[in-house]
Amino acid sequence: MLDNNKKTETIQVLRWRVCITGLFAGLLWGSVAAVASFFNFTKVTPYTLIFTPWTNEQWGSRWFSEMISILVISIISIFIAFVYYLFLRRLTGITPGILFGLAIWLVIFLVFSNWLPAIPRLAELDQHTLVTTLCIMIMYGVFIGYTISYDFMDQ
Amino acid sequence: MIKRKDAPFKLGQIKKVEDYMREHVGVGESFDVDFREIILLKQKVHLYYVNGLCDSLIIVELLKVLIAINDNEHEAEQLPAIVKNRLVHQQFEETDQLDKIITDVLSGLIAVFIEGYDQAMIVDVRTYPGRSPEEPDTERVVRGSRDGYTENIIENTALTRRRVRDPRLRHEIIKVGERSQTDICLAYIKDLADPKLVKLIKKELEMVKTDGLSMADKSLEEFIVHQGLNPFPLVRYTERPDVASNHLFEGHILIMVDTSPSMIITPTTFFHHLQHAEEYRQSPAVGTFVRWVRFFGILISIFLLPFWYLLSIEEQLLPEMLQFIGPNEEGNIPLFLQIIFADVGIEFLRMAAIHTPAPLSTAMGLIAAVLIGEIAIDVGLFSPEVILYVALAAIGSYATPSYELSVANKLARLAIVITTAVFGLPGFVAGTTLYILALAKIKSLNTPYLWPFIPFNLKALLQILIRYSVPATETRPSITHPKQKR
Numbered sequence: 104m105l106d107n108n109k110k111t112e113t114i115q116v117l118r119w120r121v122c123i124t125g126l127f128a129g130l131l132w133g134s135v136a137a138v139a140s141f142f143n144f145t146k147v148t149p150y151t152l153i154f155t156p157w158t159n160e161q162w163g164s165r166w167f168s169e170m171i172s173i174l175v176i177s178i179i180s181i182f183i184a185f186v187y188y189l190f191l192r193r194l195t196g197i198t199p200g201i202l203f204g205l206a207i208w209l210v211i212f213l214v215f216s217n218w219l220p221a222i223p224r225l226a227e228l229d230q231h232t233l234v235t236t237l238c239i240m241i242m243y244g245v246f247i248g249y250t251i252s253y254d255f256m257d258q
Numbered sequence: 259m260i261k262r263k264d265a266p267f268k269l270g271q272i273k274k275v276e277d278y279m280r281e282h283v284g285v286g287e288s289f290d291v292d293f294r295e296i297i298l299l300k301q302k303v304h305l306y307y308v309n310g311l312c313d314s315l316i317i318v319e320l321l322k323v324l325i326a327i328n329d330n331e332h333e334a335e336q337l338p339a340i341v342k343n344r345l346v347h348q349q350f351e352e353t354d355q356l357d358k359i360i361t362d363v364l365s366g367l368i369a370v371f372i373e374g375y376d377q378a379m380i381v382d383v384r385t386y387p388g389r390s391p392e393e394p395d396t397e398r399v400v401r402g403s404r405d406g407y408t409e410n411i412i413e414n415t416a417l418t419r420r421r422v423r424d425p426r427l428r429h430e431i432i433k434v435g436e437r438s439q440t441d442i443c444l445a446y447i448k449d450l451a452d453p454k455l456v457k458l459i460k461k462e463l464e465m466v467k468t469d470g471l472s473m474a475d476k477s478l479e480e481f482i483v484h485q486g487l488n489p490f491p492l493v494r495y496t497e498r499p500d501v502a503s504n505h506l507f508e509g510h511i512l513i514m515v516d517t518s519p520s521m522i523i524t525p526t527t528f529f530h531h532l533q534h535a536e537e538y539r540q541s542p543a544v545g546t547f548v549r550w551v552r553f554f555g556i557l558i559s560i561f562l563l564p565f566w567y568l569l570s571i572e573e574q575l576l577p578e579m580l581q582f583i584g585p586n587e588e589g590n591i592p593l594f595l596q597i598i599f600a601d602v603g604i605e606f607l608r609m610a611a612i613h614t615p616a617p618l619s620t621a622m623g624l625i626a627a628v629l630i631g632e633i634a635i636d637v638g639l640f641s642p643e644v645i646l647y648v649a650l651a652a653i654g655s656y657a658t659p660s661y662e663l664s665v666a667n668k669l670a671r672l673a674i675v676i677t678t679a680v681f682g683l684p685g686f687v688a689g690t691t692l693y694i695l696a697l698a699k700i701k702s703l704n705t706p707y708l709w710p711f712i713p714f715n716l717k718a719l720l721q722i723l724i725r726y727s728v729p730a731t732e733t734r735p736s737i738t739h740p741k742q743k744r
Contacts, residue, residue: 124714143575144683197699234684238691245698246712253706253713257736 113258118188124250125184129177132243136236137169145235147223149173152211155221183207184247192255197245199252204244208237269354270374272302279306283360291363298327298341299334304371311366313385320345320368320381338375345370349382361439386410391417394497394519396661402539406497411441411516414499418445418512421503426450432463434478438470441516442478445502450509452739455525458703459511474518482513483702489669491662492702494530495520501535509740525705525738528697529722531660532556537725545725552657559654560667561690564674566647567597568686575683589641594679596640600648601672603630709737 133149140148149172150165191199209225216222228236267274276293279285285293285306294305303324307317323344331340342352353359359378363369366384391413394406407414415429426448433439442463446456462482471477475495479485483492496502497519502512505523513522523530532552537545569576570584570593589596607626614622634640651671658664670693677685700707710718718735734740 123716127714127716141577142569143577144687197695201695231683235687238687242691242694245695246714249698249706250713250715253709 117254117258120254121184121188121251122181124247124254125181126177128184128243128246129180130173132239132246133173133176135242136239137166137173139235139239143231145232146229147232147236149176152176152222156219180247184251187247188251188255191248192251194248195252195256197249200245200248201241202244203248204241205237207244208240211240268376269356269371269378270376272304272371272373275371276304278356283363296321296324298324299331299337301334301337302373303341305368306363306371307368307383308364308366311386312368312383316347316383317368320347320383338372338377341370341372342379345379345381347381347383351380352377353380354378361433365439388413397496397498397501397535399536399539402535403498403500405499407499407502407519407521409517409519411443411514414514414519414521415443415445417499418503418506421499422447422506427506432460434463434466435468435470438472440471440474443514445506445512445514447506447509450507450734450738450740450742451511452509452741455511455703455739459513459524471515474515475513475520475522478513478515479522488700489666490528490697490700490707491531491660491666492526492700492707494523494526494660495662496523497521498535508734509738525703527702527705527709527737528663528707529710531663532658532722534659542725542727546723549723549725552659555654555657556667557654559651559658559664560671560693561674562654563597563601563647563651563671564678564686564689566643567593567675568678568683570643571678572683585641585643587641590638593641593644594675596644597648597675598672600630600640600644601651601668601675604648604652605668705737
C-alpha cells in the first residue's frame with residue numbers, strides 16, 4: 104500500500120519535471136533562435152513558425168512578437184516533451200535526443216511547410232538558416248531527450 | 259614489478275630475517291635503511307628502521323626503556339611479553355607477514371624482531387619531512403581560514419576531521435602502486451555518500467596496476483576516470499579543508515593521495531569547476547554578482563574570439579547598430595593567422611610565467627606589454643582589434659576558477675576559430691553545437707558532466723546561477739544521490 108503510494112508520487116514528480124523540462128526547452132532554445140536571428144544567422148525564428156502562418160501583422164514591435172512566439176513555443180514544447188516521455192523515455196545517452204531534434208526539424212520543414220506556405224520548404228532554406236536551425240533543433244532535442252531519460256533512470 | 263612471496267622461514271629465526279633483509283631490502287647497502295642489534299636477557303633483539311623517516315628522539319627513548327629490561331626483569335622466557343609491554347608508544351601492532359613489515363619499515367615505522375618469537379612488533383615512529391599548512395595559492399580568499407592541505411596524508415585527514423567531527427566520517431586507507439606503495443585515503447560520510455559510488459571508486463582503485471604514482475593525485479585521476487583524449491577536467495581539486503568538508507556534507511566523496519595537497523572531489527560536473535570559495539565568503543547578493551561576472555568571463559573566454567572573427571569575415575551578419583565592429587583595414591597578415599599567432603603568443607607568456615623565477619618575471623611582463631601591445635601593431639603585424647579580443651579571451655580564462663578547465667576551454671576556443679575559418683558561419687554554429695554536445699556526452703564516474711543544464715534540473719540550476727544563503731540551502735544536491743536529502 105505504502106509502496107504503491109510512493110510509486111504514484113514518483114510518477115507525479117516525474118510528470119511535473121517533464122512539464123518543466125518542456126517549458127524551459129522552449130524558452131531557452133527559442134531565445135537562442137531569436138538572438139541568432141538578431142545577428143542574421145537565421146531567417147526562420149519562433150515568430151516565423153508561430154505568427155506568419157496566420158497573420159502578417161505584428162503585435163507591437165518585432166521583438167515583442169518574438170517574445171510572444173517564444174512563450175507559445177514553450178507551451179507547445181510541454182506537449183512535445185510528453186511525447187518523448189510516453190514513447191522514448193527508456194532510451195539512454197544523447198543520440199536519441201539528437202535524432203529526436205532532427206526529426207522535429209524535418210517535420211517542420213518537410214511536413215508543416217507543405218500545409219503552411221508561410222514556413223519555407225527545406226529546399227528554399229539558405230545555407231546559414233539551414234545549419235543554424237538544424238543545430239538549435241538538435242540541442243533542443245538533446246535537452247528534452249537526455250533530461251527525460253536521465254530523470255526516468257534516476258527514479 | 260616485484261612479486262612478493264611468503265618468507266620461507268619463521269620470523270623467530272632472527273639470523274635468517276637479517277639475511278633476508280640484507281638481500282632484499284638492502285640493509286647495509288642503502289645507507290638510509292638501518293639495523294641495530296641489542297641483547298636483552300641474553301637474547302638477540304633486532305630493530306629495523308629508515309633513518310630519515312623516523313624521529314630519533316622517540317627511538318632513543320624506546321631503546322632506553324628496552325635496555326632497562328636487563329636491569330629490572332629476569333624471566334627470559336617471558337621476553338616477548340615484556341618487550342611488548344615496555345614499547346611505550348600508542349601506535350603499536352604485531353604481524354607475521356614479512357612483506358607488510360618491509361613496507362612499514364620503508365614507510366618510516368620501526369620493526370622489532372625477537373629471537374625465537376614468530377611475530378614482529380611494529381611501532382609507528384615516523385615523522386615525514388614536510389611543511390606546515392599554508393593558504394593555497396590558487397584558492398585565496400580575502401577573509402576566512404588560511405589553512406590548506408599539505409603533502410602529508412595524516413595531517414590532511416586531521417584537517418578534515420577538525421571540521422567534520424561526525425562519527426560517521428570514514429577515512430579508508432588503501433595502498434596503490436607496486437613499487438611506490440602510495441597511501442590513498444577515501445573520505446566520505448557514511449550515511450550521506452552514495453554507497454554505489456563508494457563501491458565503484460574502490461573497484462577502480464583496486465584495478466590500478468602501476469609501478470608508482472609519482473604525480474600523486476593526477477596519476478591516480480587518470481586511472482579512475484579514464485580520461486582518454488577528452489581535455490576537460492573530470493574531477494575537481496581543492497586544497498582548502500573548508501571547501502572539502504563542505505563537499506563532504508553535500509554527500510561527495512574525497513580521495514586523498516599521500517604526497518599531494520590536492521584533494522580529488524567526486525562526483526564532479528562542469529559547473530563545479532565554476533565555483534570558488536570566495537563567493538561563499540561574501541554576502542549572497544555579492545556572491546551571486548561575482549558568480550555572474552565569472553560566468554560571463556568564462557563565456558567570453560570561449561566564444562567571443564571566434565564570434566568576433568565570424569562577424570569580421572562575414573560583415574553582412576552585423577545588425578545596423580553594431581556596424582562599428584570588425585577591423586577597419588585588412589592588415590598585412592590574414593586575420594585568421596593573426597588570431598592564432600596572438601593566442602599562441604599569450605600561451606607562450608603563460609607558460610614562461612609559470613617557470614620564470616620571480617625577479618625575471620617583471621622584466622618578462624615589460625617585454626610582453628611593450629613588444630606585443632605596441633610594436634606588433636606599429637610594424638603592421640597585428641591589428642589592434644585582434645589584440646583586444648585575444649586579450650579579453652585570455653583574461654576570461656584567468657577568471658575561470660579551475661585552472662584545468664581554463665586550459666581545456668582554450669583548446670575549444672581554438673577549435674571553434676579553426677572551424678569558423680574553414681566553413682564560415684556553418685563552422686561556427688556547428689562547432690559551438692559540437693562543443694556543447696561533447697560536454698553533454700561526457701560522464702565522469704556515471705555523473706552527466708553538464709548536469710544540471712543538460713540533463714536539466716531547475717532547482718539545481720538556480721542554485722548554481724544564484725548563490726543562496728547557507729540557511730536557505732536546505733537540501734543536498736541530488737547529483738550526489740545522498741542517502742538523506744536534507
